[in-house]
Amino acid sequence: MLSILTLIAGLVVLVFAGDYLVRGAVALAEKLSIDPLIIGLTIVAFGTSAPELFVSLQAAFDGVSGIAIGNVVGSNIANVLLVLGAPALLMTINCRENGIGKSLAVMIFMTLALMAMMALGDGLSRLDGALLLAMIGLYLAWQIKAARSCGQDDIPDYHEEVADLPQETWKTAVFIVGGLIGLPIGAWLTVEGASHLARMLGATETMIGLTIVAIGTSLPELVTSVMAAWRKSGAVAIGNVVGSNVFNIGLILGATATVLPLEVDTRIVRIDIWVMLAASLLIVALAHWNVPIKKLGGAAMLAAFAAYILSVF
Numbered sequence: 001m002l003s004i005l006t007l008i009a010g011l012v013v014l015v016f017a018g019d020y021l022v023r024g025a026v027a028l029a030e031k032l033s034i035d036p037l038i039i040g041l042t043i044v045a046f047g048t049s050a051p052e053l054f055v056s057l058q059a060a061f062d063g064v065s066g067i068a069i070g071n072v073v074g075s076n077i078a079n080v081l082l083v084l085g086a087p088a089l090l091m092t093i094n095c096r097e098n099g100i101g102k103s104l105a106v107m108i109f110m111t112l113a114l115m116a117m118m119a120l121g122d123g124l125s126r127l128d129g130a131l132l133l134a135m136i137g138l139y140l141a142w143q144i145k146a147a148r149s150c151g152q153d154d155i156p157d158y159h160e161e162v163a164d165l166p167q168e169t170w171k172t173a174v175f176i177v178g179g180l181i182g183l184p185i186g187a188w189l190t191v192e193g194a195s196h197l198a199r200m201l202g203a204t205e206t207m208i209g210l211t212i213v214a215i216g217t218s219l220p221e222l223v224t225s226v227m228a229a230w231r232k233s234g235a236v237a238i239g240n241v242v243g244s245n246v247f248n249i250g251l252i253l254g255a256t257a258t259v260l261p262l263e264v265d266t267r268i269v270r271i272d273i274w275v276m277l278a279a280s281l282l283i284v285a286l287a288h289w290n291v292p293i294k295k296l297g298g299a300a301m302l303a304a305f306a307a308y309i310l311s312v313f
Helices: 002-031 036-046 052-063 066-081 101-120 126-150 169-201 205-217 219-230 237-257 266-288 295-312
Strands: none
Touching: 002 036, 002 169, 002 205, 002 219, 052 066, 052 169, 052 205, 052 237, 066 169, 066 205, 066 237, 066 266, 066 295, 101 126, 101 237, 101 266, 126 237, 169 205, 169 219, 205 219, 205 266, 205 295, 219 237, 237 266, 266 295
16 A cells, blocks of 8 residues: 555656646746747657656666557557547547657657567667767757748747746746756656566566557547647647657656666567567557548547556456
8 A cells, every 4th residue: 555655656656746847947937038949849848857857867867668669659549549539529529630750750750760679679778868869869859940931920838838927036936946856856756656566566667668658648639639638729749649658758767768778678579679660660550541530439448447457468
């Protein structure tokens, strides 16, 4: 019970700390008159990946690479089957988004690159991490250049994702400092709780990382997508899922492996990385043929996710 409560507390702290850090950072960027495009593509993107990043870093330092890697692989699977499947039960999800083709190609390329790194080595080395970070850096540079060349209308509106920004300077500072303090605390609680829970259940850290931790760190995206569908305020943009998956591989695994090399469980190489590739290819198919996800499709995706979770155990 204590392990479960520790895990839940850690995930709750991560969600709130990540949200406060993003809101504080965006407010500060606006006060400094930073380009809205830079805010949308870097500060918001990095901030929303902060919970997963801190969890993976903490897991690596604690010597539980299974949680570090399982968190990313499991999150990428959950982003497709859970985050897109759940809101489809409430409203049809439109999978058409202009200009997403190149981002889909980047997502598949980075997924294949990660698979190759895992297959050719005993784990992810510092060189592998540096290469992944270089990929995400080039991806960001390309996104910024492409958005600027398309004009102001195509700049992402981060206010749809980040609301209630602090106005006073002292509140902005409190949000940023609180987020920076809360994230490592939440990550430590999450990893500690997950590790103890795995040992109690006779499961591996990889199994817990692929399921409980991955779902927990995907909760903000899931809640946002379900609430948007509930309010009938529009479909979940498939671009958000693609961007999240790219950042999970490039930023989170890249930064973690650069700081500390990671061992890869043979199960991930044999099974889970292939499931992640299949989920990524599903997004490509849905977007390429503009196939809307209706209730039946959403139910099928959730059933597939449930089957995957059961298969892990």
